[in-house]
Amino acid sequence: MTKLICAALIGVVTIPLFSTMAEASTMSRACLRSDRPAATRSMCRCIQQVANQNLSRTDQKMAATFFSEPHKAQVIRQSDRSSHEKFWLRYKEFGSVVAASCGHLR
Template sequence: MKRILCAAMIAAFVAPLAAPAFAGPIERACLSSPRKEKSWPLCSCIGRVANQTLSRSDQRKAAKFFKDPQKAQDTRQSDNAANERFWQRYVDFGATAAAVCG
């Protein structure tokens, strides 16, 4: 019984520390963002929305916007059809994240 209780206590302390290791590209980018408004709960929520609305490839592309906002602007203004389709998915993701994560 002591072993089970000890294992449960260790798991309770280790799980929150390990969570960022399992974070997706958007969540990791959010957590490493220089913005002071970031928080683990907010970034986690945004990451969950990204997992539901964007492909892994789209997430990797969008994660680069956190470090280089000019990439977002360049993508938005691009005449490339693939970028236009991506941008619409990204806008939809942003609207959903804003509604869900507040």
Template sequence: MKQFLLIAFCAASLTAMAPAPSEAAQIKRACLASDRSAATRARCSCIQRVADQALTRGDQKTVAKWFTDPHQAQELKMSQTSRDDALWDRYKNFGQMAQAICN
């Protein structure tokens, strides 16, 4: 009985930690929705896997918007706040990793 409860608790914990479907694969969906010819399902999936390693869920939500409005990325890049600078650094790192792994 104790083992069953432990397994049930672990399963519930994992479910609670998993992102909601609306939050999962934001980069992949934005990539696939873009009109870029290189946006294949395989490449967008790879980019999402890299994003999962390099960006927080909040970062991914922000970056996904840049696929449809790249000007937002430029505005963030030009921002003078340390928070925006940190996001830009994470984004550059993500881009370098995705290019190295997914090409």
């Protein structure tokens, strides 16, 4: 499941150009910095837009780390901490919305 979500967020991501890097936020910057070929500007922008609607800033900061540390997603998913469990439920929903909203950008 984690691999699927990571693939949806990292491997399938394309991002539109931002006029300045100041316009890019936490998730889009992490996406753009990833080494995934599908991390285009349009995909990363779409991911950021979905994140803004579905994740808190704190959630976005944690999720952004998954771009550079994919294994961290697995650690969070398998954690017994209730805060991680609650985050993971929100993150799964976020992943579903990204797939539905941004999947056409592949």
